Amino acid sequence: MAKMGFSAQTSAFRPSSFYPQYFWLCRSGTRFCSFNASTKVFSRLDGSEPQSVNNLLSNGTLNVDLLELKRGSSYSTSQYDRSERRENAFMYPPLNKPSEHEIWSGGITAGHTASDWVKVTEDYKMKRRPFAINRSANIEILRQDKIADKDKSGRSNVYEGEGEGLSKKEREYVGNLGLARGTCVSHDRASVIHVRRDPESYTNDSEKKVVKQSQLMPQGVNSLKNYGHKGSITCMDSIPDEKDPDMTNGKSVSCDGYDEIITENIATAEATELRKRLSKVYDKVLVVDSITAAEQVVNMLTNQYKNHIHACDTEACIDLNFTHTFVANIDVKEETPVDHGEIICFSIYSGSGADFGDGKSCIWVDVLDGGGRELLTVFAPFFEDGSIKKVWHNYSFDYHVIENYGLKVDGFFADTMHMARLWNSARRTEGGYSLEALTGDSEVMSDAKRGPGEEVIGKVSMKTIFGRRKLRMDGSVGKLIIIPPVEDLQRVERELWICYSALDSIGTLKLYQSLEKKLLKRCWILDGQYKGSMFKFYQQYMCPFGELLVKMEAEGMLVDRDFLSEIERVAKAEQLVSAARFRKWASKYCPDAKYMNVGSDAQLRQLFFGGIQNRKDPNEFLPVEKEFRVPNIDNIIEEGKKSPTKYCKITLRKPDGVDIETDKYTASGWPSVSGDVLKNLAGKVSAEFDFVDEDIDEELTETATKRLSEENETPPSEDRDTSAYGAAYAAFGGGQAGIEACHAIAALCEVCSIDSLISNFILPLQGNHISGKEGRIHCSLNINTETGRLSARRPNLQNQPALEKDRYKIRQAFVAAPGNSLIVADYGQLELRILAHLANCESMLNAFKAGGDFHSRTAMNMYPHIREAVERKDVHLEWHPQPGEDGPPAPLLYAFASVKRKAKMLNFSIAIWETTVGLARDWKVSREEAQKTVDLWYSDRKEVLLWQDERKKQARRFQFVDTLLGRARHFPSLKNASSAHKAHIDRAAINTPVQGSAADVAMCAMLEISKNTRLKVLGWRLLLQVHDEVILEGPTESAEEAKTIVVECMSKPFNGENILRVDLSVDAKCAQNWYSAK
Template sequence: MEQSTVAAAQPALQEEELEEQEQEQAPRTPYRTPPGTTFGQRERQEAARVAQLIASQYQSRWFAVDTEVSDIDVKKESPCGHGRVTCLSLYCGDNVNFALPGEAPKRQLWVDTLGMDDEEEGAAVMEEFRVFLEDPSIRKIWHNYSFDRHVLANHGIVPRGFGADTIHMARLLDSSRRGTKSYSLESLTGDYFKGDSTIQQRSKTSMKELFGKGALKKDGTEGKVKKLPPIDEIQRDPEQREKFIDYSAFDAKATFKLYEVLREHLQGRVCQINPPVALACNMRPGWTMWDLYEKFWQPFGGLLVDMERAGMLVDRDHLAAAQIQAEADQQEARRFFQRWASARVPAAQHMNVTSVAQIQQLLFAGVQNAKDPTCILEPGRKFKTANVDGFIEEGKKLARKHIEFELHGVWGPNKKSPLKPEQVTPTGWPAVSVPVLRSLAGKPGTARKALSELPDSSISSVDDIDLVEDPEGPWLNDPELAPAKAPMVNLEVTTAETAKLEAEAAENGYGKLYAAFGGGKDGLEACAAVDALCNVGAIDTLLSNFILPLQGSEVATRDVQGKPNRIHCSLNINTETGRLSARRPNLQNQPAMEKDRYKVRKAFTADIANGNTLIVADYSQLELRLLAHVAECKSMLEAFKLGGDFHSRTALGMYDHIKEAIDQGKCLLEWEDPTSKPPVPLLKDMFKSERQKAKVLNFSIAYGKTAHGLAQDFKTSLDEAKQTVERWYADRPEVLKWQQAQRMNATKHGFVSTLIGRQRQLPDAMTSSSKAKGHALRAAINTPIQGSAADVATAAMLAIGRHQRLRELGWTLLLQVHDEVILEGPKESAEEAQKIVVDCMENPFDGKRDVLEVALEVSSNIADTWYEAK
């Protein structure tokens, strides 16, 4: 008969399930048709009867609900404004009956909202279930609530009565599932019901396995590679329909059964809660993970879906203008690098400046392989490029599709690069990643600025190269030609001269290429060229990750004129620490302010035409404040209490010579009068290096970084890094003691906890594998800090979302990015709303004040765009 499972189908598989199922390689249980226990209906009259039955007899039940959806590409498109529901599946337990009088009991319900050949009838059937779906008194369980809520909203139905999301429950129970152990319904049911004879559970089988069809070969036979037909085609296929209903309806049952099992597991796990937080939130002894879910994560899941649906207005005209400028800047940077490279390697005019292999060849020709010293990066290597100008070789009638060119190093033909690789690839060759190139180039723009200030700033060896194809054909490694076109680099410099040049480079912010090219104009040109190469990559990142995707319609809903308007990202609690992540688009990964050269944030705007503005509020040093609280560190607590420059205070506590300078009046810790100049230098100016190390340590130690990693960051010896770390701990012994306790707890129990008692499972902390154990013990340090910061943000957002006055004023929470929240509302009430938001964030735990040992400091601004509010 009719029963089934709901996995959002390809192309309508729900996004989280789709991504996770693609990772799974575990063998699947063969599909078996179960007994007919599903009531499948498609007529409005029957829909009305069943809807009335639910309202009259089963209203107090919890229902698992699932959908199948067509007309959406979940890899690219947001379910907000995209996707059409083709059917609903409902399940609320085995002791119900949806069948007609006189029929055998039907405990599962499948609702056809598509119609076999009458879409109006399908829409009418959907309408009969509006009251059920929108009834807040009927609690509903979902697997990926976000997706189902949005696609139903596309039909004008806004589900209410959100009870639970089994994805969030599973993540709360164990945030470490990876690979074959994903959070898909298939994976979770397969794991939690394996071998359980008390629950007659069928493991889900993928839709592609059941309904996929192989592409037809030339001989008319079906190929091995299967492709899933459109979901509405499968649903309407008479030969597939019964199997499809069976598959689709079972998802609701699987979700319901999974909910019961996960709830039982969560109820059996007692939380370890930070005592002041437990007291403030009335979290009694014996508080379980299920209690935590009900108080925090369940309402937070509903809030995130509301935020996704609200979306954020984007100024596409600003983005279009930014795209034009970015593409022009990228082309200029590409040409700048290529002109410099072609002055030394003529064939570089044909190169692809984004090719790792070609950049390796230019900068590291002749260098030994780090893993196999018998192998070297050959002095010259041939590459191919598209023959865009149709060059025809001598003796040939037709132009080849590609032409060959040969690259040697910028040091000259058959010359070995003097550069020592800073990093190597897994195969042992020199890495040319952004950090490596940045180290070679120096601080952005520094070398080029210095070049412009030279008496002769024409940069002739760079600018004089014409990149037009040579009429004689591609440049090869011609010994007669190359020396004339490629001035060689003078490498005959003494060790003392090199040391002097390196010191000059360090002092001025130039990169390592400055000394390698003998300093002066040659050194500056080399640094400026590789700086331009870094710009090519940086601009490409801005274009591909932000400027172009934000202009697309895939993640946007449309305004009344039908134009893309507000964008809607997917907000997910899917990091192991509990921090939010965002996808389609990743709004949490916006460029840092100092790198936002095209003002991408300026495109995120309030609905100014309707009198709205934005409030942007941000926590100050949240994670460091939480470290001070959980470790009960006197030095850190005092520094935060006194206020001012925290990193300068850290440096003061670490270095005796800084204390001495301040005691002698040679230096000031801070200067509070902005209208006058301090009489002596400030600590941050006089002791820049020490303050920078203190700042790095403040953040690194909180994340469990070791002296080995810090030695690389500081570019010092391991012993010097160890001494610096010891100075930090000497001023903050409580932090060391707390970290040791965290590691011991993880080693003994296999997990650590956050402020509100969320647990991160760390089974590798109890293993004998040194590598796996080391990673787990580092996580034992950073998870309680990062995770607790996530707890604070969660509690604050819930407080903001629930605040009655904010609702009355018309303010809506739009986005959370790390420690920052963004709201939109009427400009006329912005100042009142701003005060409420700051209060909610500074006192997130049920509004109680002075809960933590350290105050939570929040800065906020009112502005029309995100950029202006920063």
């Protein structure tokens, strides 16, 4: 037996699942060689005598695809052990497992053996074409007439003879392999067989070069499987280039077809099993890739199967699970799908009762390459027919990317993501709501319809099926898993991709069927009365609400980018001024602080806490002084240098005699320099300071300083009350030094605050990735909180800065289009009104009925001395000016401002079950004092305390609580919960009915607004919901009429009625921008 054809020694291997009966050995960075498992195995490829070309051809056509492996005889391998100076032999028994293979659809004639072959590629202008070079001594060939029956693709170009069809570099490479006479098959689209590389690596003791081992992996019951256009089975690799030194030292090269570093396919038992199960899907799928076929299918969808429920779910190549529209050229985590992304394929599953030919019930449509847009347009009658019921998973994404092509999407019947959240709102921490997580959960899918012997296959992870481990520069396998672009997967691993993508629509319909049954089994109880099933609730409320949210996303909000650009310039100028103030102060104690990076935690920690002991490790100390490398913005020329370098070194140290105490530490044991710590050091003082760096632009300095002076009060002099100063006042010795320290650190806080506004709001709102072609921002609105409240992302418009902190009036950037206005309508104390209703609290109900400032009335009821002052008319709760009156006849309750603030905080804190520990921390009082204040609040509202106790008992007994409309939040983890987790569940059991009911009210109000015929006629559209606030846009001339209608809809949101015991207060304004309407 000849030794293996490798220059380096290799270790023999035979995986336990050695099937099919041949394997590959690969030396990193060189080339692939494969060996058959017949009796004549391990023939040396390079340098051996070329075999007759007649053994390779049948009437001039290479028969690679129609070969079956022959059951081999016993065989052995050997390895020379240098350390022991002996040769180790390994004997393997015969492979007697039957060999059954199927290429595309037909069977293979028995008795054929697989050929030895190597793979070369041509790398030309980043477009790589695969070639298979075939050589064997033991091949039986079918006649041409039999081959023609099997070769259905008609896309193979066959080259015969000495290197025909190869580039010069390829011919040279073939010659070096001893394959002067060979056959090459090139393809328009690559056919790839999945390669598994053994996780172990074998290293030669002398050369220490990794030798990787690979095995062709069986796909389902078929060991050889074609995943591209029908053609020869090939493997991805690259041609060694003599000019490329990396090819000689084991380093990685470009991966053929994917424009990535060569990667290792993930090879696990899970992946093998998943691919096997996935291959079963192909028989159900009809591939549509022509106008004629599309027209036939659409005719059946809109006529014969019109009354079926059709699943059209989508998915993207990242962690999100979308419909059956695979989309290219979009980052789904960052970009809005409105006016972004390109559809490469989509699928429709009409249930097992549909038959589009040969028993195929699922349609897979290829729209990747030329003619894709026309093919998609053929399906317009299906997508735009509102009478055809369509089910989606994450409907939002599919709706937008389909409408990007000019099609309208109608007939929305269900979003299985929303149905799953209605069925179990606690899954966010128990697997989530992705299609993969839901269809892979046997409990979720237990009610799905199954035919005789049918297996419900869940969505398969793209990472598991198509993920590749990226190789490190030294050729070893890295941990990073990458997924090739979906366009490449569709072209290269076509059949597997079709199975993978078609499974999503199949899984979506199965998921819908299961969730429908589960929701039908669950009762819908509203105000103690049976209203039907929760599926009826979904159809009545959540289904139309889901469709409304998608249309709101499509509308978007117009943004004034010129305004954003201007406030960005102002913000950066103020940031420079504040940073300069801090550096100037710090340089008095440490000269190099003039050049420090004020955004560096390490440098700030060194300046404030140098020399401090580590809290976790008493033997570790922060050095008293430390050297840092910072940008050389002043072009300083260091000693011994002739010119300034890009970076320079500075030394920072803590000011002498300063000892700053802290009680907040990082996880590593060092003092924290977070925003809270800095604010505690600064206290409640302004960022004003007496001097500014001379080298900052004078115009910017003057503008920013003037603005800061207007916003902040003048710093108090030494003889004033120092209670406003923070901890830095005493740490720096009090007096003028302490005052300067507090103001300097306040300036540092300004730097952090401005940076947050710039990075979180001002800059993101100017990005093209979140806006459409018309300059409108299209955020994603999601029902993905456990209480049912909406959340927003890309961007999170619900996270706008509070009005009192919106120093740059960011909301002013959200404007109406020319000729239009905005209506901003907001509920007043919605959650408190819902709490009053749910608890039937007489005191709260009376306070709301009396009107006026609710928080002032709370303070009056809590504190007898305030009530007495009101009764004596020494103070008034509120005052409404009358003609001729210049001011109130008596001081308002605002004279008791601190008491009112406590009452306001209690109102909202108790509604969400804030603990006394948290209140004590917020008020900076003892826990006992905080508890006394809480007891004062409950003394007048005993019904609230009773209601809260009942909710906790309900959660512990039944493991769920419900909202105003009957939505349930479940607590499945309660049985095995720790005491801390039980306390968390108690809090959730109290705030869920309040916050969840507020979400119910907002949802119903938005549905009322969207259904209002008059608003539609006037041209008003909902744009956004932010907590208890809604924003609409429409013609300015009808703004006042529309505002009145909006207030009416929100005041009576339940089909024109208000089912609460208390009125719903709504404040609405019309304006040209969001800020002016607040």
